[in-house]
Amino acid sequence: MPLYRQRVAAGQIRPDPAQMAAVEKLQLLHMRLKNYNPSRGAKVSLGWLGFGRKAAKRDKPLTGLYLYGGVGRGKSMLMDLFFETAPIGRKRRVHFHAFMQEVHVGIHIARESGIRDPIQPVADEVSEGAVLLCFDEVQVTDITDAMILGRLFEALFERHVVVVATSNRHPDDLYKNGLNRDLFMPFINMLKERVDIHELDSQQDYRQDREEAGERVYFSPLGNAADKAMDAAWKAVSGGSEHPLTLSVHGRRVEIPRAAEEAGRASFAELCEKPLGPADFLAVAEAFDTFFLDRVPILSRAKNNEAKRFVTLIDALYEAKVRLYMSAAAEPERLYLEGEGAFEFQRTASRLAEMSSADWTRNDPSEH
Ligand SMILES: Nc1ncnc2c1ncn2[C@@H]1O[C@H](COP(=O)(O)OP(=O)(O)O)[C@@H](O)[C@H]1O
Ligand SMILES: [Mg+2]
Structure with missing residues (x-):
């Protein structure tokens, strides 16, 4: 992301090697988004379907990046810089909590109108609104969230939505010790399978500094x-x-x-x-x-x-x-x-x- 380098050069951001590593990942995603056609998914996904495990490592379908790490490390800042310049019209940045609120409302409305699988219309609406979804502060403490996340994200990935997320926790530690956690495991596994999980391991808590x-x-x-x-x-x-x-x-x-x-x-x-x-x-x-x-x-x-x-x-x-x-x-x-x-x-x-x-x-x- 040139924007990161610009801000470093302008003295607005202090250069940080751990952040640079994350910037490289985001830059890669930026490049791949340029020619992204959500109705097909990424071109590379064909290779991924065709050539088994090894190919899967090299050529994952374009599904996103999950940035995690301690507080004040710059996760949200990097995601915002990425979001600002992401070369795609239909994009949306939203706090994860607020997003889940919306999802619950959507599911409620779909249920009221008698739809049997309310996740589907919600996923339709979300994916029509945005091809790129940036979620800040992913955390799961609520059992109702935990129970729908797996099916919701499966439906979103089927619609070739690209997800970038920040979180304080590795996916394995989401909803830790939560009730019925085994029902939540498919979500964790799907995230690990489909999204690049990257730790932002800065030495610095920049928030304290401010x-x-x-x-x-x-x-x-x-x-x-x-x-x-x-x-x-x-x-x-x-x-x-x-x-x-x-x-x-x-x-x-x-x-x-x-x-x-x-x-x-x-x-x-x-x-x-x-x-x-x-x-x-x-x-x-x-x-x-x-x-x-x-x-x-x-x-x-x-x-x-x-x-x-x-x-x-x-x-x-x-x-x-x-x-x-x-x-x-x-x-x-x-x-x-x-x-x-x-x-x-x-x-x-x-x-x-x-x-x-x-x-x-x-x-x-x-x-x-
Ligand atoms: N390399 C940096 N140089 C200067 N300020 C930074 C740097 N990285 C982050 N910050 C600032 O520190 C604060 C915390 O960053 P933030 O992205 O909110 O952290 P996180 O989301 O990881 O908790 C923000 O105000 C951000 O602009
Ligand atoms: Mg943050």
């Missing part, structure tokens, strides 16, 4: 000082006038106790201790440019559901590039130290750190 002193947006520990600081920032942002706001999501009501212009405010208890789901949090992220989240406690096994909702909320706010003010019991990396989900939380902690950095809002929201 933390600089700036206007403070993260206040811990909890207490009077944190509350006061949140109130002062809220006053400056809201201009002193506010009202409660009700968002309506698929016919449900999500109450935001305080809203002003493009800013909203709620406490952890008001959002994460209620039975809200991903669609609700996406709606919150869409509704506001700036969000204030008060009094996030230490999360633990005992608060697993609350913690999951919190992670989903932060993902949604992060993806939508919302400016986040938050008061919390501890620094991001000490909010969740043990229990189911502690591993996934590393990513949330990293995102919270990035969202607290001075240049977070300088990012152009239209980029994503």
